[in-house]
Amino acid sequence: MTRSLRQRFKDYRLERRIRKNRLVTKDGHCNIEFGNVLHKNGFAYVLDFWTTLVETRWRFILLYFVASYSLSWLIFGLLWYWLARNNGDLYWQNPPPDHKPCAINVNDMTNAFLNALETQTGMGCGNLFVTDLCPGSVAVLTIQMVVGLFIGIFWCGIVMTKITLPKKRAKTITFSKSAVICPKKGTLCLQIRVANLRKTLMIGSQIYGKLLRTTVTGGETVILDQVSIDFMVDAGKDNLFFMCPLTLYHIIDKSSPFFDMAVDTLHQQDFELVVFLDGMDESTSSSCQVRTSYIPREIMWGYDFLPIISRSKERRYRVDFSNIAKVVPVPTAHCSRCYHNEPGNHLHLHGTDTKSVEVFDMELPKSTKM
Known part of the structure; x- marks a missing residue:
């Protein structure tokens, strides 16, 4: 039991370190920190307050919502109290019998606050009301x-914008947790699976990738050097x-960039493959981008995905999402040079095959789930 807990804690720390070192998490969030931002640049967030509020978490939106209404009631409560006092409406000012009050029963700050609340919300309850005898x-x-009215319209717009954000639609697009390398259509390929969990289409979808790595050229170290990675399906890209x-x-x-890698050197590499999917939702016509990333330990050499689409007895197409993360070993060369019979300095000069045909269901930590 102790050994099991120790191993779990070790795996948890390893996963935390890997997640911290990623630029893009499995669910598409960018893990980047901004430092030494100038005050004049930070003030731009205040000027663009609409985008700032839309990107704010819901807990703060609710806090600002309550604070804005409470502050407006307090400010107008002070105005009503000043107006009543200036007009001599307060009971301790002993108004004469023929006095023309601005507000009835506004005798202290509490009554003034309640009068502002009832006036702005249109409740109209109680014995506090405004007269037409005072301009x-x-x-x-x-x-x-x-x-x-402006406060209500503003917050309705914020809430509706947050609810209809395109990134909410992106949560129904899922990538496979791992990528595989195996022969495909007469060549060696790196494969990734992507699925749309809704029946509505993503119009004009385009998928591409960026390989992020640190390179040293001429004594100059380039951090996050980007290399374009083209992906395609049978019908094109x-x-x-x-x-x-x-x-x-x-x-x-x-x-x-994967040409010089091999089965025994892949996991020793230091890179991150970021995959992007751009498209437009058919229902809302809103554009969205889905992102995920793969590090070397999430790329499996010599495996292929199981089929996910089949036909039922009623001759209808059926998608089995339980197979989206399942892989099976396939005969694969140790390196790309071996596959293409290219000369190189790799130890394995001939292709190798994986004779096992057992099916594997890849179980990754929960933090890597889409």
Whole structure:
């Protein structure tokens, strides 16, 4: 039991360290920190307050919502109290019998706050009300109603914008937890599987990748050097018919950055493969981008994905999402040079095969789930 807990804690620390070192997490969030931002640049967040609020967490949105209404009631409560006191409406001012009050029963700050609340919300309950005998009360009432309407419209817009954010649609697009390298259509390919969990299409879908790595050229170290990675399906790489899960593949040839890697050196590399899917939702016509990333330990050499699409007895197409993360060993060369019979300094000069045909269901930590 102790050994099991120790191993779990060790795996947890390892996963935390890997997640911290990633630029893009499995669910698409960018793990980057901004430092030494100038005050004048930080003030730009205040100027662009709409985007700042839309990107704010819900807990703070609720806090700002309550604070904005409470502050407006407090400010107009002070105005009503000042107006009543200036007009001599307070009971301790002993108004004469023929006095023309601006507000009835506004005798202290509590009554003034409740009067502002009832006026702005239109509740109209209690014995607090405004008269038409005072021009100041009519003006304050009009201004408060306009301000209240603007506050309500503003927060309705914020809430609706947050609910309809395109990244919410991106949560129904899922990538396979691991990538595989195996022969495909007469060449060696790196494959990734992507699935749309909704029946509505993603129009004009395009998928591409970026390989991020640190390179040293001429004594100069370039951090996060980006190399473009092209992915394609059987029908091409643009305007995908993304109705059912697709298996994307990148051809590992001489122009590919994976060409010099091998089965025993892949996991020793230091890189991150970031995959992007751009498209437009058919229902809302909103554009969205889905991202995920793969590090060397999440790329399996010599495996292939199990089929995920079949036909039922009723001759209908059926998608089995339980197979989206399942792989099976296939005969694969040890390196790309071996596969293409290219001369190189790798130890394995001939292709090798994996004779096992056992099916594996890859179980990754929960933090890597889409």
